[in-house]
Amino acid sequence: MNPAGxxxxxxxxxxxxKKDIRIYYLKGPVLIFGVFMPxxxxxxxxxxxxxxxxxxxxxxxxxxxxxxxATAVSPAIFPWEGQARTLERLASCPVTVEAIVxxxxxxxxxxxxxxxxxxxxxxxxxGLSLLHGIILVAAILLAACxxxxxxxLLAVPPTNVPSNIMMLSSLIKFxxxxxxxxxxxxxxxxxxxxxxxxFSPLTYFTDIVRYSFTDTHYFPVEIDxxxxxxxxxxxxxVTMFLHKKTMPQRx
Amino acid sequence: MTAVIQASNLTKIFGKQTAVDHISxxxxxxxxxxxxxxxxxxxTTTTRMLTGVIPPDAGTATILGHDIRVEPVLxxxxxxxxxxxxxxxxxxxxxxxxxxxGELYGLPRPRAEQRSSDLLGMVGLLERKDQKVQAYSKxxxxxxILAMALLHEPQLLFLDEPTSGLDVQSTQMILSLLRDLNTxxxxxxxxxxxxxxxxxxxxxxxxxRAGKMVAIDAPxxxxxxxxxxxxIEVSFDREIPDNTLEGxxxxxxxxRTGDKWQITTRNKDATIHSLVTFSQQKGTAIVTLNTLAxxxxxxxLRLTHEAQP
Numbered sequence: 001m002n003p004a005g006x007x008x009x010x011x012x013x014x015x016x017x018k019k020d021i022r023i024y025y026l027k028g029p030v031l032i033f034g035v036f037m038p039x040x041x042x043x044x045x046x047x048x049x050x051x052x053x054x055x056x057x058x059x060x061x062x063x064x065x066x067x068x069x070a071t072a073v074s075p076a077i078f079p080w081e082g083q084a085r086t087l088e089r090l091a092s093c094p095v096t097v098e099a100i101v102x103x104x105x106x107x108x109x110x111x112x113x114x115x116x117x118x119x120x121x122x123x124x125x126x127g128l129s130l131l132h133g134i135i136l137v138a139a140i141l142l143a144a145c146x147x148x149x150x151x152x153l154l155a156v157p158p159t160n161v162p163s164n165i166m167m168l169s170s171l172i173k174f175x176x177x178x179x180x181x182x183x184x185x186x187x188x189x190x191x192x193x194x195x196x197x198x199f200s201p202l203t204y205f206t207d208i209v210r211y212s213f214t215d216t217h218y219f220p221v222e223i224d225x226x227x228x229x230x231x232x233x234x235x236x237x238v239t240m241f242l243h244k245k246t247m248p249q250r251x
Numbered sequence: 252m253t254a255v256i257q258a259s260n261l262t263k264i265f266g267k268q269t270a271v272d273h274i275s276x277x278x279x280x281x282x283x284x285x286x287x288x289x290x291x292x293x294x295t296t297t298t299r300m301l302t303g304v305i306p307p308d309a310g311t312a313t314i315l316g317h318d319i320r321v322e323p324v325l326x327x328x329x330x331x332x333x334x335x336x337x338x339x340x341x342x343x344x345x346x347x348x349x350x351x352x353g354e355l356y357g358l359p360r361p362r363a364e365q366r367s368s369d370l371l372g373m374v375g376l377l378e379r380k381d382q383k384v385q386a387y388s389k390x391x392x393x394x395x396i397l398a399m400a401l402l403h404e405p406q407l408l409f410l411d412e413p414t415s416g417l418d419v420q421s422t423q424m425i426l427s428l429l430r431d432l433n434t435x436x437x438x439x440x441x442x443x444x445x446x447x448x449x450x451x452x453x454x455x456x457x458x459x460r461a462g463k464m465v466a467i468d469a470p471x472x473x474x475x476x477x478x479x480x481x482x483i484e485v486s487f488d489r490e491i492p493d494n495t496l497e498g499x500x501x502x503x504x505x506x507r508t509g510d511k512w513q514i515t516t517r518n519k520d521a522t523i524h525s526l527v528t529f530s531q532q533k534g535t536a537i538v539t540l541n542t543l544a545x546x547x548x549x550x551x552l553r554l555t556h557e558a559q560p
Contacts (some may be wrong), residue, residue, distance in 0.1 A: 001357055004324035008357055013352030023342045049373040085338040091304045092334075243502040248305040 017104025058123040063206035066121040070112030074151035082160035108148035119183035136212035143205040149235035186218040197204035201231040260310035272462035285453035330407040331400030337392035341385035357404035370398035390421030482543035
């Protein structure tokens with residue numbers, strides 16, 4: 001066994017992910033927040049925009065669910081663990097910073113996928129038909145990785161005060177929802193809105209979900225998938241690089 | 252002897268403050284090495300650099316043959332850490348904490364379970380292994396993190412104030428465990444404020460003050476090295492007239508205190524020889540003969556005071 005080898009580090013990242021799921025995700029309030037937060041946002045918009053079809057809004061709900069759940073807890077894990085000194089425990093164990101970040105990403109990816117499956121089931125229960133199931137599954141997997149990387153990116157500032165990070169997190173996440181074609185179709189967006197939407201990975205995921213349920217889309221599916229893949233790689237590499245830099249400042 | 256820790260010019264700067272200032276030392280295999288210093292001297296910062304938690308700004312640290320900056324994972328695989336404040340996951344049970352450590356150190360599951368049972372039994376927590384750590388007392392938490400640090404059978408153990416604020420029972424249990432571990436070959440790097448603990452446990456001590464190493468030696472040598480003038484206490488089986496002892500070789504002053512004589516000297520060895528010769532010549536027997544070394548507390552205070560900037 002080479003403790004520093006790639007496969008061994010991935011195994012240890014999985015141990016961190018299991019720990020995260022036990023401690024941070026499998027809690028009643030977290031699970032309830034994961035389901036209710038996007039649901040209430042959706043209901044609020046459903047009441048306010050009766051002219052939009054249900055299929056459009058359900059697609060948005062699926063997009064929001066994955067985005068909010070995959071980024072809900074992960075930004076606060078490092079501040080929590082920094083405060084409790086458990087981060088120092090991890091830092092003195094034979095695991096790289098990359099493995100710690102990967103572990104946190106795996107946990108938020110799984111949490112995001114789990115909650116999103118519930119919203120997909122809600123959509124199906126409300127009468128929508130799934131036209132492109134395999135594409136939807138692939139997109140959910142890819143987007144969950146991408147959004148969990150965003151979640152970890154939000155945790156980069158080396159503070160051990162969770163509320164600071166959650167404030168920053170909300171400041172970035174909510175505007176992103178409004179420019180990503182969830183509530184306003186991309187076709188109806190002004191040019192400046194569309195220009196902003198291009199830089200949001202949520203745009204591409206929502207576009208694929210819409211395609212999966214309604215067979216309509218703004219970008220070609222290949223572009224959506226490729227964009228999500230590029231965002232995932234870039235965010236993952238950047239978040240690991242930045243955490244490696246800032247980790248000692250948390251100790 | 253093989254050095255398991257080699258620190259060379261280790262330096263850490265926080266803003267304008269130099270927390271650790273070019274310190275160098277080695278810890279040999281099988282040693283219990285005490286690291287002493289007043290609050291804010293740089294002990295914890297040094298330990299954190301040695302354990303790879305924070306990077307040094309200058310200098311190198313080689314742990315078990317691996318540079319902690321170049322091969323951190325390989326170095327960390329060989330040592331265990333017991334910090335001052337318990338950092339077990341309080342939302343997990345003791346058993347889950349042990350299993351997590353097993354996975355982080357790459358132990359096969361059956362081995363991790365066997366070791367966990369043994370270690371939790373050894374620290375008296377086996378019966379409460381399925382209880383969440385948040386319900387544990389401070390002593391129980393400290394015993395748990397010691398068990399967690401020992402799970403992978405490390406060759407080297409770092410302990411930062413392991414008995415600070417603990418009850419007598421937990422303190423004795425931890426100290427006894429450390430002695431046993433050391434007997435079995437584990438090298439121990441112990442940061443402590445407790446002079447008595449350091450005096451009884453450690454083979455060598457390093458004293459750090461304001462980020463600089465001020466002394467490094469065996470406890471007894473440190474105690475004697477701080478005073479050039481030594482004290483010897485002697486008593487005879489019959490009365491010795493005043494001023495008799497002051498003429499002996501090596502004796503600077505001789506004062507009667509009860510039935511004993513307290514002698515000051517710059518040369519302990521020559522003075523003891525001349526006292527023995529004196530007793531033989533006068534046909535009197537020496538009842539007691541003690542060299543009065545300063546306590547480690549005195550040595551510590553003197554050394555840290557002298558090094559004060």
